[in-house]
Amino acid sequence: MSARDRILGRISRALQHSQPAAIEAHLAAHPRGPLPPRPHDLIARFKERALLLSSDILHADSLAQVPAVLAAYLRERGLPAQGVCWPAFARLEWSSAGLQIQARPAHGQDLVGITGAFCAIAETGTLMTLSGAETQASASLLPETHFAIVQTARIVATMEDSWDLLRKEQQRLPRAINFISGPSRTADIEQTVTLGAHGPYRVVVVLLSS
Amino acid sequence: MQVASIHFKRNATAKLNDENLQQALARLQTRFVGGRAAVIGEIAELEETRTAAAAIRDRVLQNLDQWLSHFEQQATARGATVHWAESGADVNRIVAEIAVRHDVRKAAKSKSMVSEECGLNEALEAQGIEVIETDLGEYILQLAHEAPSHIVAPVVHKNREEISDLFAEKHRLPRKTGISELCREAREILRPQFLAADMGISGANFLIAETGSALIVTNEGNGRLVTTLPRVHVAITGIEKVVPTLEDVSTLLRLLPRSATGQSITNYVSILTGNKGAADHDGPEHFHIILVDNGRSSLLGGEMQPMLRCIRCGACMNHCPVYQNIGGHAYGWVYPGPMGSILTPTFVGLENAPDLPNASTLCGACAAVCPVKIPLPDLLRQLREKQMALGMKPWPERAALKLWSWLALHPAAYALTTKIAVRALFLAGGTEGLLHRLPGASGWTDGRDFPAPQGKTFRERYNRAFRENRHGEKRA
Ligand code: SF4
Numbered sequence: 001m002s003a004r005d006r007i008l009g010r011i012s013r014a015l016q017h018s019q020p021a022a023i024e025a026h027l028a029a030h031p032r033g034p035l036p037p038r039p040h041d042l043i044a045r046f047k048e049r050a051l052l053l054s055s056d057i058l059h060a061d062s063l064a065q066v067p068a069v070l071a072a073y074l075r076e077r078g079l080p081a082q083g084v085c086w087p088a089f090a091r092l093e094w095s096s097a098g099l100q101i102q103a104r105p106a107h108g109q110d111l112v113g114i115t116g117a118f119c120a121i122a123e124t125g126t127l128m129t130l131s132g133a134e135t136q137a138s139a140s141l142l143p144e145t146h147f148a149i150v151q152t153a154r155i156v157a158t159m160e161d162s163w164d165l166l167r168k169e170q171q172r173l174p175r176a177i178n179f180i181s182g183p184s185r186t187a188d189i190e191q192t193v194t195l196g197a198h199g200p201y202r203v204v205v206v207l208l209s210s
Numbered sequence: 211m212q213v214a215s216i217h218f219k220r221n222a223t224a225k226l227n228d229e230n231l232q233q234a235l236a237r238l239q240t241r242f243v244g245g246r247a248a249v250i251g252e253i254a255e256l257e258e259t260r261t262a263a264a265a266i267r268d269r270v271l272q273n274l275d276q277w278l279s280h281f282e283q284q285a286t287a288r289g290a291t292v293h294w295a296e297s298g299a300d301v302n303r304i305v306a307e308i309a310v311r312h313d314v315r316k317a318a319k320s321k322s323m324v325s326e327e328c329g330l331n332e333a334l335e336a337q338g339i340e341v342i343e344t345d346l347g348e349y350i351l352q353l354a355h356e357a358p359s360h361i362v363a364p365v366v367h368k369n370r371e372e373i374s375d376l377f378a379e380k381h382r383l384p385r386k387t388g389i390s391e392l393c394r395e396a397r398e399i400l401r402p403q404f405l406a407a408d409m410g411i412s413g414a415n416f417l418i419a420e421t422g423s424a425l426i427v428t429n430e431g432n433g434r435l436v437t438t439l440p441r442v443h444v445a446i447t448g449i450e451k452v453v454p455t456l457e458d459v460s461t462l463l464r465l466l467p468r469s470a471t472g473q474s475i476t477n478y479v480s481i482l483t484g485n486k487g488a489a490d491h492d493g494p495e496h497f498h499i500i501l502v503d504n505g506r507s508s509l510l511g512g513e514m515q516p517m518l519r520c521i522r523c524g525a526c527m528n529h530c531p532v533y534q535n536i537g538g539h540a541y542g543w544v545y546p547g548p549m550g551s552i553l554t555p556t557f558v559g560l561e562n563a564p565d566l567p568n569a570s571t572l573c574g575a576c577a578a579v580c581p582v583k584i585p586l587p588d589l590l591r592q593l594r595e596k597q598m599a600l601g602m603k604p605w606p607e608r609a610a611l612k613l614w615s616w617l618a619l620h621p622a623a624y625a626l627t628t629k630i631a632v633r634a635l636f637l638a639g640g641t642e643g644l645l646h647r648l649p650g651a652s653g654w655t656d657g658r659d660f661p662a663p664q665g666k667t668f669r670e671r672y673n674r675a676f677r678e679n680r681h682g683e684k685r686a
Contacts, residue, residue, distance in 0.1 A: 004294040007449065007503045011275040014511030023276045026269065026454055027420055033262040033461030034255040049474070105491040108405045124475040133489035137438050141431060159460040173288075173421050175486055175493045176438070179479040184431035186393055187471065188347035190234075190370050191241040191363060194393045197346060198400065199431025199478070 032160050042122045042155045043207070049125025053182030054195060056204045063089075063149070066206060067097035070147055073204060074099070074112070079145055083112025087134050089149070106138040113143035113200075119154040119162050120205070124181060127205065128162050131176035140180060146200040148180070151208045211326050211357060215542030215554050215563035219653075222569075225536040226657075231367050235537055238366050242528040245472020246579065252474060253464055263465055264583040266458045267519035270419075270450070274510065277419045277452045278501065284422025288484030290497040297504055298328030305330060305411070305444055306337045308498050312442045314339060314408040320426070320433040321345040322413030323361055323522065324446050324502050326544045327557075330411070341411075342403045344432040346396055353380045359538030361545065362470050362524040367537050400432075410436030410494065414447035415521070416462065417499070420455045423483040424499060427467065427476040434478050443494035445482070449501045450518040462521060465581035469523040505557035513592050517552050519582040526576035526586055532569050541566065548576040548586045555593055564602055567593035606650065628667045636665035 039045035090103035184199030343352040347365035358364030378385035414424035486493030527533040527547025538546035551566040576586040639662020
C-alpha cells in the first residue's frame with residue numbers, strides 16, 4: 001500500500017463517510033462569501049488604496065504618452081533610464097523620450113521593468129498579472145522599479161470580480177497569477193516596515209484613461 | 211525539529227528574565243496587536259466573514275479525502291507531480307529524491323513551517339545539497355543557527371544590534387546599523403543565490419482544489435523568486451490546507467493578512483498552477499507538491515478536529531498574555547502560543563509536552579481574534595481533562611483537585627474550611643497584608659506576592675449584608 005492510500009484511508013476511516021456529490025455541487029456553484037460594499041467610484045477607490053500600499057500613481061491619456069510620463073518620473077528621482085518591457089509595449093517611442101527600453105524578459109541586473117496588468121482590484125489597490133510567453137513574471141519582480149500600465153476600464157471591485165473576468169477571458173489558469181500590492185517589503189527586523197526586500201523598491205501604476 | 215517542550219517551565223523562567231527578549235515582545239505586541247486592530251474593522255461584515263471562513267475550512271475537513279483527491283487530479287492534469295508524505299522523514303526523503311533526479315546542487319527556500327517540522331535543511335545538507343533560506347527572518351536564523359520563535363515573524367526575538375553583529379561577522383562587510391541598510395545588504399547577498407539555485411522550495415498557504423494550484427503569500431517577494439527562477443519548484447504543505455474554490459480562497463485572504471500582520475493584503479499573493487509552458491520564459495520546468503500528514507489525520511473525527519481549520523496567521527499568539535511574556539522558544543517546538551499548545555501535544559504526544567495545555571490563562575483572547583473561530587480555550591481545557599483522566603498530572607495536583615471537588619459538593623464543609631483558611635492567611639499577612647510565601651504554591655509566590663485575604667469569606671460578608679438589609683426593610 002502506498003503512502004497515499006494509507007493517508008486517504010486514515011482520513012476516510014476517521015470521517016466515516018464519503019460524499020463525492022457534495023464536492024461537485026460546491027465546485028459547480030463556487031459561491032461567493034460576504035463581500036465589501038461596492039464603491040461608487042472604482043478608480044478613486046483603487047487610487048486611494050494603492051497609495052496606502054506605498055504605490056505611486058501616474059496618469060496618461062493614451063499609450064503614446066506613456067514614455068514621456070515614465071521618463072519624467074525617472075528623471076525627477078534620478079533613477080536610471082534603461083530597462084525592459086513586455087512585448088506589447090515594444091513599439092512605443094521610448095528612445096524619443098530619452099529611455100532605452102528593450103522588449104525582453106528581465107535579468108537580475110535590470111533596474112526598470114514595464115508591464116501591463118490583467119486587471120486591477122479597487123478593494124485593496126492591487127494589480128493582477130498573469131504569466132505567459134508575452135507577459136513574463138520576471139519584469140515585475142527583478143527590477144528595482146516596476147511600472148504597470150493599467151487601463152482604468154480594467155479596474156474591478158474585488159478579487160471575486162477578477163475571477164469572473166478570468167473565467168470569461170481565459171480557457172484555464174496561467175502558470176502563475178501574481179497579485180501585486182505595492183513595493184516588496186519586510187518587517188522582520190524589529191517589526192519595522194522597510195520597502196524593497198527582494199522585489200521592487202517602487203511600484204508605479206500608470207492609469208490609462210480609455 | 212527536536213521537541214524540547216518537556217522543558218517548558220525551565221525555559222519559560224529563563225525567558226522571563228531575558229531583557230532583550232522582553233523588549234522585542236513588547237514591540238511585537240504593539241505592531242501586531244495594534245496593526246490588526248487598525249485594519250480588521252475594514253471588513254464590513256466581520257463576524258459574517260469569520261463565520262464564512264470557518265465554514266469553508268469545515269467544508270473541506272468534512273470531506274477531506276474527496277477534496278484531496280480532486281486537488282491531486284487537477285494538479286496532475288496541469289503537469290504537477292503530487293507526492294504524499296506520512297511523516298517528516300518521508301518529506302526529507304522525497305525532497306532528496308527530487309533533488310537527485312533533477313541534478314540539484316543548490317536550493318533556495320522561502321518560509322515553510324512544515325519543513326521546520328521535518329528538519330528538512332539538515333537532511334538536505336547531509337545529502338550535499340546547499341540550502342539557502344531567503345525570507346529575511348529565516349535567513350538571519352540560518353546564519354545564527356537558531357530556530358524561529360514566531361510563525362509569521364520568525365526572528366522577533368533578535369534586535370537590530372544582534373543582527374548587525376551577525377551580518378558583519380558572516381558577510382565580512384563593514385558593520386551596518388540602519389534597518390534599511392541591513393535589508394539591502396541581505397538583498398544583495400541573496401540575489402545571486404536566487405539566480406544560481408537549481409531548486410526552489412516553498413510552503414503553500416492554501417491548495418486550491420478547483421484548479422490544482424498552490425497559493426503562496428509573501429511580503430518580500432522571495433516566494434515569487436523561488437517559484438519563478440529555479441528549474442524545479444517543490445511546494446511542501448499540510449494535507450489540511452486544501453480550499454475548494456477561488457472564491458473561497460478570496461474570503462480567507464480578507465482575514466489572513468489582517469489577522470497576521472495588520473495588512474489589508476499581503477504584498478504578493480501568487481497562485482501557481484502546473485509547469486512552465488513551451489513558450490514561457492520563466493517558471494519551473496518541474497513542479498512537485500508534497501502533501502504532508504505528519505500527525506494531522508489523527509485529529510480528524512475527534513474533538514481536536516476544529517484545530518485543523520487553522521490558517522497559521524499567528525493572531526492567537528500575538529494576543530496571548532503567556533506568549534507575550536515568554537516568546538516562542540520556550541514552547542519547545544515549531545508552533546508556539548495557543549495554537550502550538552494544541553498542535554504540539556497532539557502531533558508529538560501529550561507526554562512530550564505536558565505543560566503546554568496548561569500554559570494558558572484561558573482568558574479567551576485567542577478565540578476572540580482567531581479568523582476561523584477555533585475555540586482554542588475549549589480545546590486546551592479538553593487536553594487538560596485528558597491529562598487528568600490519564601493520570602498524567604503530578605499527585606499533589608490530583609489530590610488538591612480531588613479535595614476541592616469534594617468541598618465544592620459539600621457546602622457546609624466548604625464554608626468551614628474557607629472560614630478557617632482566610633483567617634489564618636489574614637494573620638499570616640501581618641500589617642503588610644501580603645504573603646511572600648505560600649506552602650505548596652512556591653511556583654506562584656517566587657515571582658510575586660500574594661495579597662492576604664481580609665479575614666472574612668465572601669459568604670460571611672454576603673450573609674451579613676443580606677441580614678442587615680432585611681432588618682432595615684422591616685424597620686421602614
Ligand atoms: S489558531 Fe486561529 S488565530 Fe491561531 S494561528 Fe491558527 S488561525 Fe490564526
